[in-house]
Amino acid sequence: MTTSELPKDLGLDLYVGGGFAPSAEGGRFEVVDPATGGTIAEVSNATVADAKAAVDAAWAALPGWAATAPRQRGEALRRAFEIMRDRGEEISRLMVLENGKALPDARAETAYAAEFFRWYSEEAVRMSGEIVTAPNGGNNILVLRRPIGVSVLVTPWNFPAAMATRKIGPALAAGCTVILKPASDTPLTALLMASILEEAGVPAGVVNVIPSRRSGDVVAAMLADPRVRKLSFTGSTEVGRSLLHKAAESIVNSSMELGGNAPFLVFDDADMDEAIKGAMVAKMRNAGEACTAANRFYVQRKVADEFTRRLSAAMGALRIGHGLAEGTEVGPLINLNARIKVEELIQGALDAGSKVSLGARQIGGAGYFYEPTVLADVPPDAGILKEEIFGPVAPIVAFDSDDEAIAMANDTVFGLVSYVYTGDMRRGMRVSEALESGMVGLNRGLVSDPAAPFGGVKQSGLGREGGHDGLLEFTESKYIATSW
Numbered sequence: 001m002t003t004s005e006l007p008k009d010l011g012l013d014l015y016v017g018g019g020f021a022p023s024a025e026g027g028r029f030e031v032v033d034p035a036t037g038g039t040i041a042e043v044s045n046a047t048v049a050d051a052k053a054a055v056d057a058a059w060a061a062l063p064g065w066a067a068t069a070p071r072q073r074g075e076a077l078r079r080a081f082e083i084m085r086d087r088g089e090e091i092s093r094l095m096v097l098e099n100g101k102a103l104p105d106a107r108a109e110t111a112y113a114a115e116f117f118r119w120y121s122e123e124a125v126r127m128s129g130e131i132v133t134a135p136n137g138g139n140n141i142l143v144l145r146r147p148i149g150v151s152v153l154v155t156p157w158n159f160p161a162a163m164a165t166r167k168i169g170p171a172l173a174a175g176c177t178v179i180l181k182p183a184s185d186t187p188l189t190a191l192l193m194a195s196i197l198e199e200a201g202v203p204a205g206v207v208n209v210i211p212s213r214r215s216g217d218v219v220a221a222m223l224a225d226p227r228v229r230k231l232s233f234t235g236s237t238e239v240g241r242s243l244l245h246k247a248a249e250s251i252v253n254s255s256m257e258l259g260g261n262a263p264f265l266v267f268d269d270a271d272m273d274e275a276i277k278g279a280m281v282a283k284m285r286n287a288g289e290a291c292t293a294a295n296r297f298y299v300q301r302k303v304a305d306e307f308t309r310r311l312s313a314a315m316g317a318l319r320i321g322h323g324l325a326e327g328t329e330v331g332p333l334i335n336l337n338a339r340i341k342v343e344e345l346i347q348g349a350l351d352a353g354s355k356v357s358l359g360a361r362q363i364g365g366a367g368y369f370y371e372p373t374v375l376a377d378v379p380p381d382a383g384i385l386k387e388e389i390f391g392p393v394a395p396i397v398a399f400d401s402d403d404e405a406i407a408m409a410n411d412t413v414f415g416l417v418s419y420v421y422t423g424d425m426r427r428g429m430r431v432s433e434a435l436e437s438g439m440v441g442l443n444r445g446l447v448s449d450p451a452a453p454f455g456g457v458k459q460s461g462l463g464r465e466g467g468h469d470g471l472l473e474f475t476e477s478k479y480i481a482t483s484w
Contacts, residue, residue: 006040006041006094006188007087007090007094007192007195009192009195009199010094010188010191010192010195011191011194011195012041012042012043012044012188012191013043013044014044014046014050014054014208014209014210014211015191015194015195015207015208015209015210016050016053016054016057016208016210017053017056017057017060017204017205017208018057018198018203018204018205019204020191020194022044023044023045023046023047023050024047024049024050025047025049026044026045026046026047026050026212026214027044027045028042028043028044028045029042029043029045029184029211029213030042031043031098031185031186031187031188032098032185032335033097033098033100033367034099034100034331034332034333034334034335034367034368035100035321035322035323035331035332035366035367035368035369036322036366036367037366037367040097040098040188041188043187043188043191043211044211045211045212045213045214046181046210046211046212046214046218047212047214047218048214048217048218048221050210050212050218051179051210051212051218051219051221051222052221052222052225054179054208054210054222055150055179055222055225055227055228057204057205057208058150058151058177058178058179058205058206058208058227059150059177059227060205061177061203061204061205061206062147062149062150062176062177064203065172065175065176065177065203065206066146066147066175066176067175068175070124070125070127070173070175071124071125073124073172073173073175074120074121074122074123074124074125074173075121075201076121076172076197076200076201076202077117077118077120077121077124077169077172077173077200078117078118078121079199079200079201080117080196080197080199080200080202081114081115081117081118081121083196083199083200084110084113084114084117084165084196085111085114087196088107088110088111088114089107091106091110091161091189091192092106092107092109092110093106093324094188094189094192095109095110095160095161095186095189096323096324096331097188097323097324098160098185098186098187098188098189099157099158099160099185099186099189099323099331099334100323100331100332100333100334100367100368101286101287101289101323101331102287102323102328102329102330102331103323103324103328104329105285105286105287105323105331106323108285109159109161109162109286110161112162112448112450113159113161113162113164113165113166114165115450116162116165116166116168116169116170116450116466117165117168117169118450119169119450119451119466120169120170120172120173120470120471121169121173123170123173123468123471124172124173124174126468126471127145127173127174127471127475128145129142129143129144129145129477130142130143131143134481138483139481139482139483140481140482140483140484141479141480141481142479142480142481142482143477143478143479143480144477144478144480145174145472145475145476145477145478146175146475146476146477146478147174147175147176147474147475147476148174148176148229148230148253148474148475148476149176149177149227149228149229149230150176150177150178150179150227150228150229150230151167151171151176151177151178151179151228151229151230151231151232151474152178152179152181152219152222152223152228152230152231152232153167153168153171153178153179153180153181153232153233154181154215154219154231154232154233154234154235154243155167155180155181155182155183155190155234155235156183156234156235157183157185157186157334158286158289158290158291158334158390159286159290160182160183160186160188160189160190161189161193163234164180164182164189164190164193165193166450166454166465166466166470167180167232167234167465168180168193168197168207169470170465170470170471170473170474171230171232171474172202172206172207173471173474174471174474174475176230176474177205177206177207177208178206178207178208179208179209179210179222180193180194180207180208180209180210181210181211181212181215181218181219182209182211183235184211184212184213184215185334185335187209187211190209190211191209191211193207193209194207194208194209216242219243219246220246223243223246223247223249223250223252224246224249224250225250226250228250228252229252229253230252230253230254230255230473230474231243231247231252231253231254231255232254232255232465232473232474233254233255233256233257233258234256234257234258234291235257235258236258236259236388237258237259237413237414237459237460238259240256240258240461243256244256253476254462254463255461255462255463255464255465255473256461256462256463257291257454257455257456257460257461257463257465258291258414258416258456258459258460258461259291259388259414259416259459259460260291260292260293260295260388260414260416260417260456260460261295261296261385261386261387261388261412261413261414261416262282262292262293262294262295262296262416262417262418262419262437263294263295263296263297263298263408263409263412263418263419263435264278264279264282264283264294264295264296264297264298264418264419264421265298265299265405265409265418265419265420265421265422265431266279266297266298266299266300266303266307266421267300267402267405267420267421267422267423267424267427268300268301268302268303269422269423269424269427270303270421270422270423270443271421271423271443272303272306272307272310274421274443275307275421276307276310276311276314277445278419278421278441278443278444278445279294279297279307279311279314279394279445280311280314280315280445281445281446282294282419282441282445282446283315283392283394284315284318284329284330284372284392285445285446287330287331287332287333287391287392288389288390288391288392288393289333289334289338289390289391290390291388291416291460292416292417292439292447292448293389293390294394294419294445295385295388295389296385296395296397296408296409297311297394297395297396297397298397298398298399298405298408298409299396299397299398299399300398300399300400300405301398301399301400304376304396304398307396308357308374308376308396309357311374311394311396312357312358312374315358315359315372315373315374315392315394316358316359316372318330318372320363320369320371320372322367330372330392331369332367332368332369332370333368333369333370333390333391334368335368336368338368338390338391339362339368339369339370339391341390341391342370342389342390342391342393343362343370345383345384345387345389345393346360346373346375346384346393348382348383348384349375349378349382349383349384349395350375352378352379352381352382352383353377353379353382354375354376354377354378354379354382354384354395355375355376355377356373356374356375356376357374357375357376357396358371358372358373358374359371359372359373359374359392359393360373360375370391370392371392372392372393373392373393373394374393374394374396375393375394375395375396376396377396377398378395378396378397379397380397380408382395385397386412388414402427402430402431405431406431406434406435409435409436410434410435410436412458413458413459414456414458414459414460415436415437415438415456415457415458415459415460416437416438416439416455416456416460416461417437417438417439417440417441417447417456418432418435418437418439418440418441419440419441419444419445420432420435420440420441420442420443421443422443428442428443429442436457436458437456437457437460438454438455438456438457438460438461438464439452439454439455439456448466449466450466450467451466451467452466452467453465453466453467453468453469453470454466454467454470455469
């Protein structure tokens, strides 16, 4: 796909009230290919006035959509799944252009993203309540699940399709209407989702998409509108904290999927082949630009050298290049600031006494490329272990005892996901329970699944996405007391 071969139904304006239209006063901004630095397209740049218009559209569509039969809502989502499946290659190649990820990663994301529409097409008819007799026998307790209402969805750049469908799917299944504010680095996939949902039969105003480089002002304006009742945000803890402050002013129900600092624990009884395989998935999926990426490797001292050597060999064999080039496995970082951050974290680790086992070099020329990197003998207090790297860098720390590994793994304000590799399932379950994270991959390098509750503890977030829990995030419980 070249820039002249963008999908024919890809609107480059704001999608509000069932159609594409430019911002009256916001102008446009460029979307850049991070592999070349070249401009792919220019899209409309939403203003506060545009955000208010999107809320108007979502509010007007809410009564009709909430009253639509659950089966009908589910069938629209099912059609959207089928369209995504049929257009998978086209969607994947568009993501490569604006995000930079390798085509195999983009194909995997497209398939994963489509599954959220399929899962929630089935969950739409399972929004059950309950009826029980009050303990004193005086009345009956009826609990109904009702759609929470107009929902603002704010998504990041690293998974432009999956982060959109993971929020849109449950919101629509529950009967909510939405305004999606995608990351300004990757708005094209979100705009294509609008066209796909329209083709699937979702009524005008139910889904609205407003790209903007005025993110703070635009989102703040929507959160201040009393008609907005839900905020679902995926992004950094820093931005999430700011949005929570704004949401608190209007008491807007908020779900937050925030930063991570995932530990990857390898015990000396682990199957080393499986541990390396899992490490490659957990670290190099999306070139490390994922909140679930393994950020810190804690390896029992007896096998630390072997693990370092083998991981270095595996990461060093990866082919780097433009995501659309044949055989590419690692694309560029998203932008220059991302590369600068990776370089600074690595330099800090080296200054603290870490050793380079692989990489630690940027790649010259166009684009924001950085070599896959493995750092050995990383001190347990190194700064690189405290921050989310968001790049293809694996710092390795040796440990001696189970308790030491657990203590180091838990020494963070984050708690999204952890990974554990051991041949002893009793040890694996004991360690998994002791780790302070919302998810654990036990002898697995991948935890994400549309049918599972995704989310973290501590400063990694509030609430869950995926599974039945994800549907309930877009509902409120109404209690009716009665007798008969």
